Structures are given as C-alpha cells and as structure tokens.
Amino acid sequence: MSGEKPAIGVFGAGWVGLVTGACFAELGHEVVVRDVLPERVEALQAGHLPLHEPGLAELLERNGERLTFTTELDEVVSAPIMFVCVGTPPTYSGDADLSAVWTVVNHLPSLEERAILVMKSTVPVGTGETVRSALDARGLAHVGYVSNPEFLSEGSAVRDFMSPDRLVVGAFTEADAGAVAALYEPLDAPIVRADVASAEMIKLAANAFLMTRISFINEIANVCEATGADVEQVAKGIGLDHRLGPHFLRAGIGWGGSCFPKDGVALKQLASNSGYHFQLLNAVIEVNELQKRRVIGKLEKHLGKLRGKTIALLGLAFKPNTDDLREAPSLVLASRLLAEGAEVRTWDPVADASNVLQGVTFCDSVLDAVTGADAAVIVTEWDELKTLASEEVRTAMRRPLILDGRNLLDPEQARSAGFDYEGIGRASSPLASLPETEEREHQLEA
Numbered sequence: 001m002s003g004e005k006p007a008i009g010v011f012g013a014g015w016v017g018l019v020t021g022a023c024f025a026e027l028g029h030e031v032v033v034r035d036v037l038p039e040r041v042e043a044l045q046a047g048h049l050p051l052h053e054p055g056l057a058e059l060l061e062r063n064g065e066r067l068t069f070t071t072e073l074d075e076v077v078s079a080p081i082m083f084v085c086v087g088t089p090p091t092y093s094g095d096a097d098l099s100a101v102w103t104v105v106n107h108l109p110s111l112e113e114r115a116i117l118v119m120k121s122t123v124p125v126g127t128g129e130t131v132r133s134a135l136d137a138r139g140l141a142h143v144g145y146v147s148n149p150e151f152l153s154e155g156s157a158v159r160d161f162m163s164p165d166r167l168v169v170g171a172f173t174e175a176d177a178g179a180v181a182a183l184y185e186p187l188d189a190p191i192v193r194a195d196v197a198s199a200e201m202i203k204l205a206a207n208a209f210l211m212t213r214i215s216f217i218n219e220i221a222n223v224c225e226a227t228g229a230d231v232e233q234v235a236k237g238i239g240l241d242h243r244l245g246p247h248f249l250r251a252g253i254g255w256g257g258s259c260f261p262k263d264g265v266a267l268k269q270l271a272s273n274s275g276y277h278f279q280l281l282n283a284v285i286e287v288n289e290l291q292k293r294r295v296i297g298k299l300e301k302h303l304g305k306l307r308g309k310t311i312a313l314l315g316l317a318f319k320p321n322t323d324d325l326r327e328a329p330s331l332v333l334a335s336r337l338l339a340e341g342a343e344v345r346t347w348d349p350v351a352d353a354s355n356v357l358q359g360v361t362f363c364d365s366v367l368d369a370v371t372g373a374d375a376a377v378i379v380t381e382w383d384e385l386k387t388l389a390s391e392e393v394r395t396a397m398r399r400p401l402i403l404d405g406r407n408l409l410d411p412e413q414a415r416s417a418g419f420d421y422e423g424i425g426r427a428s429s430p431l432a433s434l435p436e437t438e439e440r441e442h443q444l445e446a
C-alpha cells in the first residue's frame with residue numbers, strides 16, 4: 001500500500017470480503033482486508049488466492065498497490081468505513097451463528113474518530129438494532145451502523161459487484177447512508193435506501209424467492225416426468241412471460257451452496273422464533289431435500305440395487321466456476337450412494353473434497369472417473385461435461401448410462417451417441433433403459 005491511511009477496512013477474506021476489498025481497490029480506494037486465519041493472510045500476501053473465483057486473482061494483482069492483507073485489528077480499525085464480511089453459518093438450531101460478527105463488534109477499540117461499521121454479512125432481521133444498542137452501551141455512539149447486504153453470486157462475483165442490479169443501504173442516520181452510498185456512486189446502480197430491519201429482510205427475502213423459483217420448477221419437472229411433458233420446453237414457455245422472467249427456472253437436482261441452504265433455514269427460524277410458521281418456505285426447503293435424493297431412485301430404476309455398482313459423480317462444487325463445496329448436492333449424493341453400497345468415483349476441475357468426503361475415489365479426469373462406471377451422473381454443469389456423450393466415454397463405461405442432473409446435454413444427441421440418457425423432467429424411455437435382467441421383467445410387470 002502507498003502508506004496512506006486506508007479509506008476502507010474489510011473484516012473477512014472469504015468470497016465476499018475479498019471481492020469487496022478488491023473491487024473497492026479497483027475503484028481507487030486504499031483498502032485493508034483483515035482475516036483471523038494467518039495462513040489465509042500469508043497466502044494472500046504472497047499473491048495466492050485461497051479460493052476459486054473468476055477474475056479475482058487478476059483484480060488483486062492489478063490493485064496490489066492499494067490493497068493490504070493483515071491479521072492485525074489495529075490496521076483495519078484505522079479505516080473510517082469498515083465492512084463486515086465474516087461468515088454467518090447455521091447453528092444446530094438453524095439460526096444464523098453470529099459469533100464472528102459479535103467478535104468484530106466486541107473487539108472494536110474505543111475509536112477516537114467517527115467511523116461506520118457496514119454489515120455485508122447476511123444476518124437475521126434485528127441484528128442491526130442489537131449491534132446499535134451494544135455500540136451505544138460501550139460508548140461508541142459515534143460509530144455509525146449501516147446494513148448493506150451483498151447479492152453477489154459465486155462464479156460471477158466480480159461482475160456482480162461491479163455491475164449490481166441494485167444496492168441496498170439501510171441506516172439509522174441519513175449521513176451514514178449517504179457516506180456508504182457515495183462509495184458506490186461510480187457503479188451507477190439503483191440504490192434502495194431502507195431502514196436497517198428492511199435492508200436485512202431484503203437480503204433474506206430475495207434469497208428465499210430465488211430458492212422458491214428453483215423448487216417450483218423442480219416440482220414442475222417431477223410432474224412433467226409423471227405426465228410426459230418436457231420441463232425445458234415448459235420453462236421456456238413460462239420464462240418468456242414478462243411478468244415471470246426466465247431466471248432461476250432451470251430444473252435440476254436442487255440448490256446448495258454457502259447461502260441458500262443456511263439463509264433459507266435462518267429465515268424459517270427467524271419467522272418461527274417470532275411466532276410465525278413460514279409454511280411456503282418450509283415446503284421450498286423440503287422439496288429441495290427430496291430433489292437431491294430423487295437421483296438415487298432414478299439410478300435404481302435403471303440399475304436395480306446399487307450395491308456393487310460403480311457410479312461416477314461428475315462435478316462436486318455446488319455450481320460451476322467455484323470450488324465452494326458448502327452444502328453441495330454432490331456431498332449428499334455421494335453419502336447416499338455409499339450407504340447403498342455403491343462404489344463412487346468423482347471428478348471436479350477445481351473443488352477438492354478430500355477433507356469432506358471419505359470412501360470415494362477422486363479422479364483427475366472425466367475419462368478416469370467414468371472408466372468402468374455403470375452410470376455417470378452430471379452433478380455440476382461444468383463446461384467440460386458438455387461433450388460427455390462421446391465415443392471415448394461410452395466405450396470406457398461398463399454401462400453407457402448418463403443421468404443428467406442439470407439438463408446439460410441434448411437428450412437426442414446423447415441417445416444417438418449410444419447412451420441411455422435421463423435428465424430431470426425430460427421425456428425418458430425408461431423401458432429401453434432397463435437392464436436385460438429379471439429387474440427389467442419386474443419393471444415391465446410393475
């Protein structure tokens with residue numbers, strides 16, 4: 001850094017903290033990012049990005065002059081505006097674990113000058129009010145508090161930060177709201193000014209609505225399977241309606257990731273702690289759990305009992321272009337398959353699941369993963385899998401069955417390449433797919 005006092009401090013060097021720090025540096029600010037993990041900070045100081053996010057490494061490199069990484073509290077609290085980007089994972093009760101947020105708040109020293117604490121972490125409604133009271137009680141009334149929830153998506157986080165659909169700024173005072181809004185002026189995005197509680201709710205409600213759309217189209221897909229319709233055609237027909245729009249209408253094996261699962265449950269808990277039973281959200285979450293498990297039924301439909309069968313899980317990250325494995329459907333699938341007695345071979349171009357999955361074989365290439373497999377399951381829609389239905393893959397597999405959990409392939413193309421193909425909510429030919437055994441007869445009778 002140039003030696004100037006940082007204009008912006010950031011607590012947390014995870015996805016949100018690093019993207020926030022790097023993007024504000026790109027906008028010309030001196031930024032200091034603090035994390036409590038020394039190995040993370042050392043890696044960043046040495047120019048290594050501890051996570052996979054397209055475009056972020058370049059941004060960090062380009063703005064190295066204006067960006068510092070530290071474990072020291074003193075350095076970050078010298079900034080007049082401090083963004084809180086620490087994790088808020090779920091507790092056993094489903095409520096958000098705010099311990100990292102409280103560590104930040106409680107460890108703020110008695111700052112001489114006026115400063116603003118800006119909450120980017122996703123927190124329950126009411127957190128701002130509670131933090132405000134805690135700051136006041138500690139004689140830190142001159143430290144402002146602003147809720148500025150983050151809406152970036154992993155995989156496109158830099159673009160999302162730099163070209164947001166909107167920014168939400170919830171503050172207790174006009175001056176604090178204005179100071180935070182001013183930082184975003186160069187982005188030329190609509191700014192929604194709100195009270196703090198509403199800003200907190202906007203984030204939770206937006207995520208819940210996105211989850212609802214996905215669970216909705218997944219249920220439509222399941223009904224399509226039962227009735228012979230094709231969900232891809234249905235989604236297109238729905239999405240062109242301007243009142244509905246095309247986004248988050250991709251049928252698949254369900255959502256995962258670091259946000260939807262925990263934020264969905266946190267909102268459900270928040271409602272229930274306030275005496276309200278959020279029936280729709282409960283259903284949305286349950287549909288998603290069942291959707292992941294439907295893959296097992298589909299495999300059994302084709303292969304019979306899975307004991308002793310070899311299944312290739314292609315893609316482990318919860319979505320493409322990230323190495324984030326938090327709540328990834330792949331983890332549920334792998335565990336269920338192992339419990340059924342299947343052998344599981346996996347491949348992912350960037351996600352390393354060796355710390356979270358035991359008993360599976362990790363492969364370096366798609367071809368290695370599918371070799372000898374009775375089925376290949378597309379779990380994450382990585383670009384590399386678009387050419388899965390190839391001659392090379394077909395001959396490597398013990399049985400050429402593709403279960404396309406993301407509707408990534410063209411069913412006709414896959415079938416004409418000699419594969420049995422089954423997607424999600426797409427017309428399938430189940431009888432043609434059954435093994436030439438008594439299981440087939442059994443299914444024919446059923």
Ligand SMILES: NC(=O)c1ccc[n+]([C@@H]2O[C@H](COP(=O)([O-])OP(=O)(O)OC[C@H]3O[C@@H](n4cnc5c(N)ncnc54)[C@H](O)[C@@H]3O)[C@@H](O)[C@H]2O)c1
Nearest residue numbers: 012013014015016034035036085086087088100121122150
């Ligand atoms: N990842 C996303 O796509 C995304 C999108 C929008 C909002 N959010 C929200 O943003 C918050 C952060 O998410 P994330 O994915 O970046 O989390 P993350 O787990 O990747 O990173 C959090 C970082 O904070 C650090 N930390 C913990 N306590 C600290 C402290 N006292 N001081 C400094 N650093 C500390 C951790 O060591 C970790 O590196 C969460 O509330 C999340 O819900 C995440």
